[in-house]
Amino acid sequence: GGAGPKSAISFSSGRRERVGDVDCFELSPFSVLKLQKGDITTWFVDGSTDAIVNAANEKMLGGGGVDGAIHQAAGPELKAACYEVPEVRPGIRCPTGEARITPAFQLPVSRVIHTVGPIYGACEKPEVLLSNAYRNSLKLAKENRIQYIAFPAISCGVYRYPYDEASKIAISAIKEFPNDFKEVHFVLFSDDIYRAWLETALELM
Numbered sequence: 001g002g003a004g005p006k007s008a009i010s011f012s013s014g015r016r017e018r019v020g021d022v023d024c025f026e027l028s029p030f031s032v033l034k035l036q037k038g039d040i041t042t043w044f045v046d047g048s049t050d051a052i053v054n055a056a057n058e059k060m061l062g063g064g065g066v067d068g069a070i071h072q073a074a075g076p077e078l079k080a081a082c083y084e085v086p087e088v089r090p091g092i093r094c095p096t097g098e099a100r101i102t103p104a105f106q107l108p109v110s111r112v113i114h115t116v117g118p119i120y121g122a123c124e125k126p127e128v129l130l131s132n133a134y135r136n137s138l139k140l141a142k143e144n145r146i147q148y149i150a151f152p153a154i155s156c157g158v159y160r161y162p163y164d165e166a167s168k169i170a171i172s173a174i175k176e177f178p179n180d181f182k183e184v185h186f187v188l189f190s191d192d193i194y195r196a197w198l199e200t201a202l203e204l205m
């Protein structure tokens with residue numbers, strides 16, 4: 001279903017509020033960070049300019065995990081749109097740490113932002129690449145006037161990034177954009193990852 005009410009939350013106790021299944025943290029007087037467990041392919045905010053972020057690979061033509069789920073839900077037009085994204089090197093449409101945008105086709109959101117996180121243990125500075133993946137997704141969303149955006153836990157599946165480290169990088173990157181979005185969501189697929197994100201938000205927000 002949708003992502004709940006669009007109205008600004010009045011934070012009565014400190015800067016955290018639990019609304020239904022969603023943990024809300026004040027990013028600024030204009031913007032809220034929200035955490036929830038769930039499936040990102042069903043997320044949207046009714047009547048808004050919204051986007052979900054895909055944890056893709058450098059080829060950017062689909063795959064397993066959340067990438068597979070997003071392509072499945074969007075329909076075959078998404079793969080066709082990805083083919084249209086120019087290659088920067090043979091076979092590579094989105095180098096690690098960068099981001100690209102496409103329409104969302106059959107998904108309930110307006111756009112999909114594709115980014116590529118690092119494979120943990122396969123590169124020198126995974127924290128820089130993971131941070132870049134979040135920052136470049138947020139920059140691209142901002143340039144495209146996206147008001148509501150939802151992320152999965154980039155690199156925390158097949159790419160094996162430790163959840164606690166990944167959550168700190170993810171939430172720190174969001175804090176660099178305190179006034180650019182009405183809401184920034186994390187839609188987390190497993191209890192373990194949701195708990196890691198919640199712990200980090202309680203520490204950093």
Ligand code: AR6
Pocket residue numbers: 038039040041055056057062063064065066067068069117152153154155156157158159160187188189190193
């Ligand atoms: N909604 C939200 N999160 C999901 C969903 C979903 N529907 N499905 C899985 N996740 P992964 P990566 C979570 O492996 O580690 C692909 O094959 C999952 O539980 O999807 O960045 C790509 O094509 C995990 O927490 O992405 C690449 O080749 C998180 O999404 C490679 O995997 C990310 O796990 C990218 O690996």
